[in-house]
Amino acid sequence: MSGPNTQYDPVEVAALDPEAIEQAVTDALAAIAAATTLEDLKTVRLAHQGEKSPLALANREIGALPPSAKAEAGKRVGQARGRVGQALKERQAALETERDERILVEEAVDVTVRVPRRPLGARHPISLVSERVEDIFVSMGWEIAEGPELEAEWLNFDALNIGADHPARQEQDTFFVEPAGSGLVLRTHTSPVQVRTMLEHEPPIYVLCPGKVFRTDDLDATHTPVFHQFEGLVVDEGITMAHLKGTLDAFVQRLFGDGIETRLRPNYFPFTEPSAEIDCRCWVCGGSGVLDGQSCRTCGGTGWIELGGSGMVNQRVLRAAGVDTDRYSGFAFGLGIERSLMLRHNVGDMHDIVEGDVRFSQQFGMEI
Known part of the structure; x- marks a missing residue:
């Protein structure tokens, strides 16, 4: 090597x-x-x-x-x-x-320069209308009651005298919660809150039940699958349709202006008997049906505007909630908040209400 x-x-x-x-x-x-x-x-x-x-x-x-x-x-x-x-x-x-x-x-900062003010947001008009309605009824001595949006099927239908074969209980009208047979639905109205109130409290009962509800409607100019409504319930001794009419007159005058009156048209609802549709005089044309020489667009020339449904609480509903029908009677009514907003402020498209564009809300300020 x-x-x-x-x-x-x-x-x-x-x-x-x-x-x-x-x-x-x-x-x-x-x-x-x-x-x-x-x-x-x-x-x-x-x-x-x-x-x-x-x-x-x-x-x-x-x-x-x-x-x-x-x-x-x-x-x-x-x-x-x-x-x-x-x-x-x-x-x-x-x-x-x-x-x-x-x-x-x-990156120098001139601390003497005036800082541009950040533009303020705006409260949604749905919230403003809801609070205004609540204030009206609270001022009349009523209470506000709330309940869950995920509701038991018994409270949403059976306790309200809505039978198993009623169209409202079909899937094309109601959101059922999986698994099948769970007995749960997304509430289709705030009426279950009324039943809960009657189950938990002894009469006399004077409550307003506002909240969000769900229907299987497509979103278009006049419908939305998620909307808000408020329902009123009175259970006391000696309650009649006259009390219902007086309450509705007082409410619409506070909401839409002095001099506005209501009328009741016979109708059918499972949870009230007798039942009636609620109309109020058009506050735009004053009930004449004519505005500036033409048919009033707000009421369609009829002079009346449909608001919602009402009636005397069906005795089956009272008994299902444990109320003594020999002693007590009551009335109930329900109105949509979106509809009240569209009527009161001439909102033409439901999309404007639900899409969340702050420019729409800013038109109403902080009070409505």
Whole structure:
């Protein structure tokens, strides 16, 4: 086995050639000087100090040299790498100083400039109408009652005298909650709150039940699958349709203006008997059906506007809630809040109400 080659000349290795090393340093210094940003300098560092840079490759060749040649080659490569490293350090410091000075100028804040006021939002008119209706009935001595939106099918239908074969209990009208037979629905009205109130409290009962309800309607100009309504319930001794009529007259005058009266048209609802549709005189044309020589658009020329349904609480409903029908009677009514809003303010499209555009809400301010 032959001994080490003590005559090996490191100059003969291309990467260790003094001229090659000096050229690598010259290229690196030129690139460093040309870097104008810290990102540019990062790229230069990778090219001239990274693992694949000329000086890094030259440094690897030193390990293959005989001992007598390593010291001189190592010194030459080390000095070259040191010059490049120092130049990088100085250039980075200079570029960081330039960046900091530029930031101080570009991001300067004039504390004397008036701050632009952030535009205020607006409360949704549905909330405003709901609170106004609640205030009207609270001022008459009523209480506000609330209940869950996910409701038992018995409370939503059976307790209200809505039989198993009623169309409202079909899937095209009601959102049933899976699994099938769970006995849960998204409430289709706030009437279950009335039943809960009668189950939990002894008469006399005077409550208003506002809330969100759900129907399987498509969203169009006059319908939405999620809407709001309020229902009133009175259970007391000696309650008659006259009390219902007087309550509705007082309510519509507070909501729509003095002089507005209501009328009741016979109708049928499972949970009231007798039942009636609620109409009120058109507040736009005053009940004449004519406005500016033309048919009133608000009431369609009839002079009356349909508001909702009402009637005397069916005795079956009272008995289902444990109320003594020999002693107590009651009335109930229900109106849609979206409908009241559309009528009161001539809103022509349900999309405007439900789509959440703040520009729509801003028209109403903070009070309605």
